[in-house]
Amino acid sequence: MSASTCAESWTPAKDLHTLTDLIDAGTVTPVLDSTYPLGQVPDAIRHLKSGLPAGKIAITILGSTT
Structure with missing residues (x-):
């Protein structure tokens, strides 16, 4: 090919x-390091930029079932 x-x-x-x-x-x-509620997105970004996450960071939205 x-x-x-x-x-x-x-x-x-x-x-x-x-x-x-x-x-x-x-x-x-998939490896999930941590979850943050939508209101804590700045904290999630700080955690991401720190270089410390050992996996993905997820943002949860009120009423989400996942």
Whole structure:
């Protein structure tokens, strides 16, 4: 497969689908460092900029079920 053919067949949606499959299969496990409520976004950004997070930082929104 040539480089141009490979580039033409790639789409972000295909990557997202592949990543979803890997997560569903348990091959890849996302790491969540911490969660912050929406009102504490400045604290979350400070934590992110500190370089200390050992995973992703999530912002929760009131009424969210996830």
